[in-house]
Amino acid sequence: MHWCDICKCWLNDTKAAKMNHERGAGHQSKLAFKLKEMGKKAENEIKQKEIQDIAMSKIDKAAKKAFEADRKAAEAAAGSWEWDAGSSYYYNSTHRWYYEPKSAWYYGGEPEAQWTQAPPIPSAALFGTAKHSGGPVPQGSTAVAPSGPADGGDGPIVRQTVQRVVTVKKHPLADVGGYKAPTSGRVGGSMGSGITLEAEAGAGGSAGAGEKRKREEGGKGGGKVKGEAVSKEEAEALARREAAKARVAARTAAGFGYV
Ligand SMILES: [Zn+2]
Known part of the structure; x- marks a missing residue:
């Protein structure tokens, strides 16, 4: 059997049958229609491409023009x-x-x-x-061109990058250490103890670290810093905390056999 791709049908695979079919009105009209369609399609594609080419060249030209204008403006501004x-x-x-x-x-x-x-x-x-x-x-x-004999022969200019090493003086306390310690804030602050440097300075310098610590511990009994109001709940919480501390201390002492 032979397949006619135009008519989408099977026919006998003989020369006579094929010739008869191809001469038939149905096949002829279908063939003509198909050729026409193909021609149209090709034409459309060509047209589309032409339109695209024109558009592209227009964009290209506009871009080139804008670029040239920009370049000229920049050149004029630079002098x-x-x-x-x-x-x-x-x-x-x-x-x-x-x-x-x-x-x-x-x-x-x-x-x-x-x-x-x-x-x-x-x-x-x-x-x-x-x-x-x-x-x-x-x-x-x-750069200036290498000078010829007309120039007097003082040679081309050679530019160099000069590096300078600067020695920084050692800190006078570098051997002792501690010179990098902060000059403000609290020493030993993370442990909740120690002295406040600014307060220490404010005390006039006569008060030693020991005195300062004593003062702070004395203040702890009262709960809070003087002048600040302590609410009832806060006072109770503090009292509970003190009691808990005392219990722990007693237990520890007992553990060591002191009681
Ligand atoms: Zn056919």
Whole structure:
């Protein structure tokens, strides 16, 4: 059997049968329709591609134009460095600064002109980034060209990064230690004991650490710092805590055979 893909039907696999089928009106019209559809589809695809190409080229052109405009604006804002043979400096008339190519220093500024390596102009306007013309510096470079015989032969400028090692003096108490201890806050604060440095300083210096501790322990009996109101519940809680402490102390003493 032979499958006609156009009519979607089976027919006898003989030359006569196939020729008869292909000459038939049904097959012919279906074939014509299919060819037409295929042509339309191809045409559509071509059209779509053309439309896309036009759109892309339009976008491309617009982008290129915008880029060019941006570049021109940036260039105009940066100005350009023109060689001034009279002073042997480059001059940027947009920002009104001079540039000395041998030392790579700038001269200008208002109200008082001065020499600097970092003039207050946009980084795009710096020499080498902005365009320059004429003078000893070749285009597309920021350095002075190796000097020829006409230049007097003082050689090219070599820039070096110089590193300096600074020795820091040892702390006078480094051998004793403790000089890094805090000068404020509480010594031994985590244990809930010790002295408060600021309070100690405030006491006039005559009160020793022992006196200070005594005072604090004496205060503990009263429960709280003087002047602060103690509520009934708080007083009760404190009393309970003291009682519990006493019980623990008694038990411990008993454990050691003191009672
Ligand atoms: Zn057919």
